[in-house]
Amino acid sequence: MSQATTICEQQDLIINSGICANVEGQQIALFYLPKETPQLYAIGNWDPIGKANVLSRGIVGDINQRLVVASPLYKQHFDLVTGECLEDSACTVPVYAVELVDNKVILSL
Amino acid sequence: MLKVVIVGNGMVGHHYVEQLVASPVEAEITVIGGETRPAYDRVHLSEFFAGRSPEDLALTTREHYIEIGVEAHFGDPVVSIDRDNKTVITETGRSFGYDKLVLATGSYPFVPPVPGNDQDPCVVYRTIDDLGAIKAQANEARVGVVVGGGLLGLEAANAVQNLGLETHVVEFAPGLMGVQLDAGGSAMLRRKIEALGVTVHTSKATEVIESNTAGDTRLLMKFADGGSLATDMIVFSAGIRPYDQLARDCGLTVGERGGIEVDYHCKTSDSDIFAIGECALFGGRIFGLVAPGYRMAEAAVSQLGSDKQSFQGADMSTKLKLLGVDVGSIGDAHGRDEGAIAYTFSDERIEVYKRLIVSKDGKSLLGAVLVGDCSDYDTLLQYYLNGIELPADPETLILPYNAGEAPTLGAAALPVTAIICSCHNVSKGDIVDSMDAGFYSLGEIKTETKASTGCGGCAALLKNIVDEEMASRGLEVDTSICEHFAYTRQELFHLIKVDSIKTFDELLEKYGKGRGCDVCKPAVGSILASLWNDYVLEEKHVGLQDTNDTFLANMQKNGTYSVVPRIAGGEITPDKLIVLGEVAKKYNLYTKITGGQRIDLFGARVQHLPSIWKELVEAGFETGHAYGKALRTVKSCVGSTWCRYGVQDSVAMALYIENRYKGLRSPHKLKSAVSGCTRECAEAQSKDFGVIATENGWNLFVCGNGGMKPRHADLFATDLDDETLIKTIDRFLMFYVRTADRLQRTSVWMENLEGGLDYLKQVIIEDSLGIAAELEQQMNNIVGTYQCEWKTTIEDPERMKRFVQFVNTDAEDEHIVFVQERGQPRPATEQERLQLLDKSA
Ligand code: SRM
Ligand SMILES: Cc1cc2nc3c(=O)[nH]c(=O)nc-3n(C[C@H](O)[C@H](O)[C@H](O)COP(=O)(O)OP(=O)(O)OC[C@H]3O[C@@H](n4cnc5c(N)ncnc54)[C@H](O)[C@@H]3O)c2cc1C
Ligand code: SF4
Ligand code: FES
Numbered sequence: 001m002s003q004a005t006t007i008c009e010q011q012d013l014i015i016n017s018g019i020c021a022n023v024e025g026q027q028i029a030l031f032y033l034p035k036e037t038p039q040l041y042a043i044g045n046w047d048p049i050g051k052a053n054v055l056s057r058g059i060v061g062d063i064n065q066r067l068v069v070a071s072p073l074y075k076q077h078f079d080l081v082t083g084e085c086l087e088d089s090a091c092t093v094p095v096y097a098v099e100l101v102d103n104k105v106i107l108s109l
Numbered sequence: 110m111l112k113v114v115i116v117g118n119g120m121v122g123h124h125y126v127e128q129l130v131a132s133p134v135e136a137e138i139t140v141i142g143g144e145t146r147p148a149y150d151r152v153h154l155s156e157f158f159a160g161r162s163p164e165d166l167a168l169t170t171r172e173h174y175i176e177i178g179v180e181a182h183f184g185d186p187v188v189s190i191d192r193d194n195k196t197v198i199t200e201t202g203r204s205f206g207y208d209k210l211v212l213a214t215g216s217y218p219f220v221p222p223v224p225g226n227d228q229d230p231c232v233v234y235r236t237i238d239d240l241g242a243i244k245a246q247a248n249e250a251r252v253g254v255v256v257g258g259g260l261l262g263l264e265a266a267n268a269v270q271n272l273g274l275e276t277h278v279v280e281f282a283p284g285l286m287g288v289q290l291d292a293g294g295s296a297m298l299r300r301k302i303e304a305l306g307v308t309v310h311t312s313k314a315t316e317v318i319e320s321n322t323a324g325d326t327r328l329l330m331k332f333a334d335g336g337s338l339a340t341d342m343i344v345f346s347a348g349i350r351p352y353d354q355l356a357r358d359c360g361l362t363v364g365e366r367g368g369i370e371v372d373y374h375c376k377t378s379d380s381d382i383f384a385i386g387e388c389a390l391f392g393g394r395i396f397g398l399v400a401p402g403y404r405m406a407e408a409a410v411s412q413l414g415s416d417k418q419s420f421q422g423a424d425m426s427t428k429l430k431l432l433g434v435d436v437g438s439i440g441d442a443h444g445r446d447e448g449a450i451a452y453t454f455s456d457e458r459i460e461v462y463k464r465l466i467v468s469k470d471g472k473s474l475l476g477a478v479l480v481g482d483c484s485d486y487d488t489l490l491q492y493y494l495n496g497i498e499l500p501a502d503p504e505t506l507i508l509p510y511n512a513g514e515a516p517t518l519g520a521a522a523l524p525v526t527a528i529i530c531s532c533h534n535v536s537k538g539d540i541v542d543s544m545d546a547g548f549y550s551l552g553e554i555k556t557e558t559k560a561s562t563g564c565g566g567c568a569a570l571l572k573n574i575v576d577e578e579m580a581s582r583g584l585e586v587d588t589s590i591c592e593h594f595a596y597t598r599q600e601l602f603h604l605i606k607v608d609s610i611k612t613f614d615e616l617l618e619k620y621g622k623g624r625g626c627d628v629c630k631p632a633v634g635s636i637l638a639s640l641w642n643d644y645v646l647e648e649k650h651v652g653l654q655d656t657n658d659t660f661l662a663n664m665q666k667n668g669t670y671s672v673v674p675r676i677a678g679g680e681i682t683p684d685k686l687i688v689l690g691e692v693a694k695k696y697n698l699y700t701k702i703t704g705g706q707r708i709d710l711f712g713a714r715v716q717h718l719p720s721i722w723k724e725l726v727e728a729g730f731e732t733g734h735a736y737g738k739a740l741r742t743v744k745s746c747v748g749s750t751w752c753r754y755g756v757q758d759s760v761a762m763a764l765y766i767e768n769r770y771k772g773l774r775s776p777h778k779l780k781s782a783v784s785g786c787t788r789e790c791a792e793a794q795s796k797d798f799g800v801i802a803t804e805n806g807w808n809l810f811v812c813g814n815g816g817m818k819p820r821h822a823d824l825f826a827t828d829l830d831d832e833t834l835i836k837t838i839d840r841f842l843m844f845y846v847r848t849a850d851r852l853q854r855t856s857v858w859m860e861n862l863e864g865g866l867d868y869l870k871q872v873i874i875e876d877s878l879g880i881a882a883e884l885e886q887q888m889n890n891i892v893g894t895y896q897c898e899w900k901t902t903i904e905d906p907e908r909m910k911r912f913v914q915f916v917n918t919d920a921e922d923e924h925i926v927f928v929q930e931r932g933q934p935r936p937a938t939e940q941e942r943l944q945l946l947d948k949s950a
Binding site for chain 2: 007008012014015016017019020021022023027030035046050051052053054057058059060061062063064065067068070072073075077090
């Protein structure tokens with residue numbers, strides 16, 4: 001069952017970087033990359049390797065054409081589209097559907 | 110499908126599961142572990158006492174086993190094997206049928222049968238549960254004794270010492286580590302660890318352990334020679350015994366002194382039952398190390414498929430750090446071979462002992478012992494394992510370098526069979542093969558071969574081999590900073606400067622490809638800051654910064670941050686000290702004096718950082734740049750103002766230097782110190798640039814550091830007046846900022862400069878390149894545009910929007926939980942956190 005929630009407004013986002021939202025107790029890392037299509041990406045904020053809620057605070061970029069965020073703790077890369085960890089494919093973080101509608105950021109759990 | 114049951118989920122049992130899952134064999138896998146938790150890293154058990162949690166030590170989790178389709182049960186040991194019906198039965202009465210059974214039950218610590226060994230303060234050291242017992246006993250103890258002076262005993266002694274106890278080691282034999290070391294090595298080891306405060310008692314047989322009714326300790330050990338030793342707790346670490354009872358009970362062949370006998374295929378006397386790891390006896394030996402166990406696991410898995418491999422025994426050479434002392438043992442340390450020639454080097458001043466055992470004809474290395482300095486270990490091991498012919502004077506291999514250059518073994522000299530990475534059993538041939546298959550970057554080769562992804566000890570050798578192979582193929586060694594820029598940091602610096610590039614996007618468009626990553630972005634961010642010194646959190650730079658730079662604080666393991674205000678030169682007024690105390694109390698922060706003469710406040714939640722800093726800035730503090738690749742601290746000694754020997758005002762100079770260069774962004778962090786006389790209490794010679802007062806002015810030292818590979822700084826210029834000193838430092842720092850590689854400290858940078866220190870002197874002092882004025886000018890610009898990033902940040906509401914935990918609610922991150930220890934908060938371990946949650950539920 002997917003349920004759409006408005007999390008925040010476009011102006012709350014930070015260009016080329018991440019913020020964190022709490023939706024029904026789940027921590028979600030939201031990345032805003034205005035030059036990409038789509039422009040918004042949402043994955044779990046929990047770093048399964050560093051074991052802390054930090055992924056929203058990592059640096060975004062691309063590795064072999066895959067959009068990724070690097071964990072600020074131990075620098076493993078997580079694919080923003082699939083949630084897969086590039087260094088350890090057994091580790092995957094959840095991904096969520098998110099879109100920008102009329103300046104509002106809408107996420108489906 | 111083939112039903113495989115694995116009994117025991119230790120390091121080797123777990124490796125077997127991983128190998129089996131990765132193999133083409135289709136199997137239904139069941140794991141039965143006797144301990145309550147899935148496999149963990151026993152080898153690094155002692156790190157628990159240095160702060161690693163059980164979760165950090167875990168090799169796998171229950172969830173992971175579920176994900177890979179393995180059925181696993183923990184805390185319910187197998188109590189019998191019914192070979193006729195091919196089932197095993199557990200303590201709680203469950204039974205599991207198998208087609209193939211794998212025994213990976215490991216071993217248990219041997220406790221000598223001494224009367225009184227069953228009292229509470231007598232413990233062993235093998236499992237995570239044992240750690241809890243040791244900690245509990247240690248809490249009420251002042252003195253701790255380890256029985257056993259072997260490898261594991263000394264590990265245990267390290268743990269006991271880490272717990273803050275007066276530590277003794279009691280050994281039955283005349284020397285420590287008798288298996289791995291000869292008498293000379295053993296004596297040097299004893300000398301070194303006694304210097305570390307551990308008392309060693311050798312040739313001692315314990316006869317009885319009594320409870321000590323008379324003295325102020327809990328126990329009294331009495332020895333056969335009439336002596337005694339009072340202690341509060343005893344850790345037995347006097348050897349291991351294989352868990353082989355299951356095998357005995359069901360009639361499998363076991364060795365005379367224990368251990369389940371196996372053949373080259375790791376099969377026991379029942380061809381459907383395998384035994385691997387520390388419970389298995391191969392060729393009359395038990396291999397008490399993890400790597401041979403892994404090789405057994407691999408051999409055993411291969412028997413289920415078509416490509417059968419055999420286990421051939423294993424090399425037991427080891428390199429370890431015991432109580433901080435480097436110890437290495439290769440091959441036959443005792444020189445048992447007839448006619449073997451030994452070479453010994455011993456230096457009691459620096460406490461180093463090295464011994465080589467060489468064959469009669471002087472051509473091959475049979476064994477070696479190294480104590481106090483293991484830098485030759487890798488080279489010697491390659492000689493030993495690959496039977497490489499020794500140089501004509503083998504002693505040069507262990508003599509100190511100043512006695513003539515030691516012939517280090519180039520990567521090209523190694524045969525293709527040489528094992529480069531012993532963690533993952535990767536040979537030079539495997540590396541060359543992966544290069545043949547088109548993988549040329551270190552990263553790719555690591556992923557392909559797994560080399561250097563275990564303990565990391567082989568990283569340097571791996572890089573040498575790859576570089577040398579590249580060169581021999583006529584390929585250029587790729588020095589690109591990452592996949593987005595085919596330039597080195599130095600080249601990028603020039604491009605940015607020459608083209609006056611002001612943003613990352615501009616640079617990417619002109620000289621790069623893709624979108625950038627966590628390697629090039631912070632590096633370019635740092636160059637932009639060195640050159641133009643903009644506020645680092647301006648919108649165009651925000652995405653470039655590491656979290657530490659973004660939040661102007663250092664991220665800690667639980668996602669909170671540390672706050673480090675600048676305390677220049679280590680000088681602080683009582684009023685400011687009080688403010689630090691008050692802020693720490695108000696925000697529940699852990700406080701600690703750092704190794705850099707200032708005060709670190711730990712455990713700040715991201716949303717509290719601005720208000721913490723607001724209070725600090727109001728009290729006159731500035732950011733300490735502990736997060737940045739920037740100037741850190743300039744330590745000082747009290748100098749001529751107070752000290753009877755001081756010849757210059759070292760505190761004033763340290764303050765001046767720290768305030769001048771604060772905020773300077775550099776390839777790596779920069780540290781400095783100023784001492785008031787040659788006694789050097791500020792340790793200036795261990796700094797990137799250090800200043801020592803003389804009768805006539807100042808001596809400048811450069812390119813030193815502590816850290817992973819300490820280096821003494823070199824004397825650069827003498828008797829400088831204040832003005833010349835600062836000019837020289839300006840030039841030196843700017844030249845470093847311009848030309849060093851990313852994350853290269855000044856020492857490594859200088860060593861890599863062609864011409865080294867002399868060249869540096871020419872450029873900086875004699876201005877051989879004619880750039881001195883420009884370097885000074887550039888430094889003056891930076892100094893003139895300094896701003897405290899925290900002050901700028903809290904004054905700007907737009908910047909503050911990042912400092913929230915959640916964008917959509919004021920809730921806190923409930924995963925961040927603290928417990929009190931010694932009157933201060935610290936992050937709760939996962940276990941403590943779950944317990945607290947349970948209680949509150
Ligand atoms: C807090 C402190 C330990 C303490 O409790 O005393 C500390 C803590 C850290 N050190 Fe350090 N170092 C501290 C003094 C030192 C010293 C001693 C000194 O400065 O006199 C050294 C050896 C001297 C040297 O650097 O030459 C030191 C050598 C390192 C190294 C190894 C550097 C090297 O070149 O080998 C690292 C790793 C790195 O930078 O890559 C490191 C990295 C770190 C990091 C940043 C690790 C990290 O990324 O989390 C730690 C975080 C600090 C924090 O969160 O605030 N720390 N570290 C000390 C802070 C000093 C300060 O006031 O700024
Ligand atoms: C403090 C310490 C430091 C060490 N340092 C090093 C080092 O630096 N280098 C090195 O190479 N090695 C080191 N070792 C040795 C290394 O840990 C072992 O070689 C390795 O753990 C052996 O793996 P294993 O799987 O055979 O046995 P174990 O890891 O002991 O695992 C066996 C498991 O089987 C379980 N078991 C036993 N009987 C049953 C049963 N009937 N039913 C179900 N389960 C059962 C046990 O509870 C245990 O969990 C160290 C060991 C210790 C204790
Ligand atoms: S270096 Fe030592 S002796 Fe010299 S001034 Fe400083 S404190 Fe005094
Ligand atoms: S030897 Fe441990 S990673 Fe290679």
